[in-house]
Amino acid sequence: MVAARTITTLIINKQGPADLPALFFSAENRKPKSLYSNLLAGASTGNLKDMQKFMAADDVAQTVRQISQQILTAGELMAGGPLALVGIRRRGEILAQRIAAAIYTETNRTLEVGALDITMYRDDVVGNRSIIIPMGTEMNFRIDDRPVLLLDDVLHTGRSVRAALDALVDFGRPRFIRLAVLVDRGGREFPISADFVGRRLEVPDKSRVRVSLKPIDSDDAVFVESTTPATGGDSR
Amino acid sequence: MTQSTTWTRPHLLTLEELSREEIFVVLDTAQALKEVSTRSIKKVPALRGKVVVNLFFEDSTRTRTSFRLAAQRMSADVVDFSVSTSSVSKGETLVDTARSIVAMGVDAIIIRHRSSGAPEVLSRLVQCSVINAGDGSHEHPTQGLLDLFTMREACERRGKKISDLHVAIVGDIANSRVARSNLWALSKLGAKVTLVGPTTLCPSAFAEFGARVTHDLDSILGEVDVINMLRVQFERLTSAAFPSVREYSRYFGLNEERLKRCRKDVLVLHPGPMNRGLEITSAVADGEKSAILRQVSNGLAVRMAVLYLCIGAGSFQNNDS
Numbered sequence: 001m002v003a004a005r006t007i008t009t010l011i012i013n014k015q016g017p018a019d020l021p022a023l024f025f026s027a028e029n030r031k032p033k034s035l036y037s038n039l040l041a042g043a044s045t046g047n048l049k050d051m052q053k054f055m056a057a058d059d060v061a062q063t064v065r066q067i068s069q070q071i072l073t074a075g076e077l078m079a080g081g082p083l084a085l086v087g088i089r090r091r092g093e094i095l096a097q098r099i100a101a102a103i104y105t106e107t108n109r110t111l112e113v114g115a116l117d118i119t120m121y122r123d124d125v126v127g128n129r130s131i132i133i134p135m136g137t138e139m140n141f142r143i144d145d146r147p148v149l150l151l152d153d154v155l156h157t158g159r160s161v162r163a164a165l166d167a168l169v170d171f172g173r174p175r176f177i178r179l180a181v182l183v184d185r186g187g188r189e190f191p192i193s194a195d196f197v198g199r200r201l202e203v204p205d206k207s208r209v210r211v212s213l214k215p216i217d218s219d220d221a222v223f224v225e226s227t228t229p230a231t232g233g234d235s236r
Numbered sequence: 237m238t239q240s241t242t243w244t245r246p247h248l249l250t251l252e253e254l255s256r257e258e259i260f261v262v263l264d265t266a267q268a269l270k271e272v273s274t275r276s277i278k279k280v281p282a283l284r285g286k287v288v289v290n291l292f293f294e295d296s297t298r299t300r301t302s303f304r305l306a307a308q309r310m311s312a313d314v315v316d317f318s319v320s321t322s323s324v325s326k327g328e329t330l331v332d333t334a335r336s337i338v339a340m341g342v343d344a345i346i347i348r349h350r351s352s353g354a355p356e357v358l359s360r361l362v363q364c365s366v367i368n369a370g371d372g373s374h375e376h377p378t379q380g381l382l383d384l385f386t387m388r389e390a391c392e393r394r395g396k397k398i399s400d401l402h403v404a405i406v407g408d409i410a411n412s413r414v415a416r417s418n419l420w421a422l423s424k425l426g427a428k429v430t431l432v433g434p435t436t437l438c439p440s441a442f443a444e445f446g447a448r449v450t451h452d453l454d455s456i457l458g459e460v461d462v463i464n465m466l467r468v469q470f471e472r473l474t475s476a477a478f479p480s481v482r483e484y485s486r487y488f489g490l491n492e493e494r495l496k497r498c499r500k501d502v503l504v505l506h507p508g509p510m511n512r513g514l515e516i517t518s519a520v521a522d523g524e525k526s527a528i529l530r531q532v533s534n535g536l537a538v539r540m541a542v543l544y545l546c547i548g549a550g551s552f553q554n555n556d557s
Contacts, residue, residue, distance in 0.1 A: 117268060120280035120310075120544075131243045131548045133261055136268030170277045 055222035068102035114139030158190035246550035265541035306539035380417025399426030407466030
């Protein structure tokens with residue numbers, strides 16, 4: 001059985017980021033199981049029982065500003081020709097737009113923003129999963145010989161980024177490509193790392209990190225969702 | 237754009253069996269894939285390592301080429317299999333031919349056959365995806381889908397929906413698989429359909445499918461948004477269905493004079509190949525209301541979508557079991 005990939009409506013936990021246990025930032029001494037029980041203990045009933053808010057709206061906004069600052073101070077990105085921001089659909093695209101807006105506010109510079117659909121480049125597009133309906137790539141500019149900053153919401157296995165790199169080079173030959181993500185959650189399966197990271201967090205492999213961003217979602221937030229254990233016995 | 241529901245069919249046999257939502261899944265996927273053909277590298281790796289066979293028992297250049305290009309743009313390997321070069325001319329049956337092709341390890345068969353229902357029979361006997369590229373006078377689902385796609389594109393430019401449209405399908409309705417596929421799809425999507433043709437080729441029994449039937453083209457010209465002109469299929473006409481080609485052209489041909497009486501934003505479609513001067517004049521076919529060449533390029537995107545969806549669903553189900 002394959003879990004549906006479409007993001008269901010997220011129910012916003014009222015708990016603020018300050019209430020979060022610090023274990024997200026330093027999980028090295030903790031076993032996944034204790035993290036599970038913490039998550040479960042902190043959450044209420046119903047759909048919320050396995051979902052914990054990791055970043056709230058103001059936290060997301062702050063992180064976006066911080067990434068934008070990093071991009072501006074990284075000289076090579078702004079000096080190597082007109083920088084293009086390319087977001088992986090769908091939430092990477094929103095992130096790209098937010099960062100472009102932040103950079104415009106800061107410097108009055110307008111950056112071109114594209115949206116990349118990587119569906120046709122995924123290594124699991126045909127095979128062991130249900131069909132993904134593609135949304136299409138929208139990039140109304142050439143990427144040849146200019147710096148490209150690729151953006152995604154969550155960096156996990158690195159497979160999406162691999163697909164995105166393959167997709168990008170089908171559109172041209174950028175001078176170089178850098179990667180920025182809102183959240184790096186670890187768990188890499190491919191030798192890929194991000195150049196700009198909003199927040200790092202360590203969660204058990206089976207947990208899911210979900211980013212919600214307006215206008216796709218009802219609010220800006222980052223959630224950690226632990227997969228409900230198959231037997232359900234021990235984590236209760 | 238709304239989030240589409242999913243797709244689970246390994247075969248595309250008819251539009252009759254598709255739901256409204258499934259039709260939109262194909263159209264949305266085609267919309268997303270259309271961009272691939274505008275790049276300098278016109279290829280995506282989605283169907284790498286998959287094998288697609290074009291099994292055409294009837295003549296076709298456009299549909300066969302379109303399917304072939306579509307498969308190649310999705311990175312599948314394509315084998316063209318045509319009657320004249322095959323053992324079919326030595327008397328092999330359809331099923332034996334198909335089974336021996338499948339035994340070579342193919343993922344999809346695209347079939348065109350003179351008998352209605354041949355793709356359906358095949359789909360029950362082979363393990364791979366079967367895509368109907370036209371069966372007798374039954375259906376031509378990808379043509380129906382590309383017509384819809386072209387109409388939807390025109391709608392978007394005009395701020396309309398398909399359900400707002402009144403579509404006239406003109407010509408040899410009785411023998412036309414294009415007419416049937418269009419009729420099924422358009423009625424599912426809520427469009428109003430009027431079938432137009434001589435009494436011999438446009439039986440009033442079609443009213444049972446929810447369409448209006450008229451034998452007077454001039455009476456509906458002013459009220460339709462789309463005119464889909466069908467080809468007069470001389471190869472399917474067994475007896476004299478109309479007294480003369482000139483008479484047909486005079487009553488049912490689309491010429492400039494008739495076009496002037498249409499709405500300003502009317503869209504003219506033709507599935508091709510055209511009999512210029514018979515059902516459509518050159519001035520209309522090459523004029524600004526004509527979407528005939530857009531239909532051809534949209535056909536490519538629609539067939540890429542169909543291959544992706546059907547082969548994807550087929551692989552998923554095979555691996556799952």
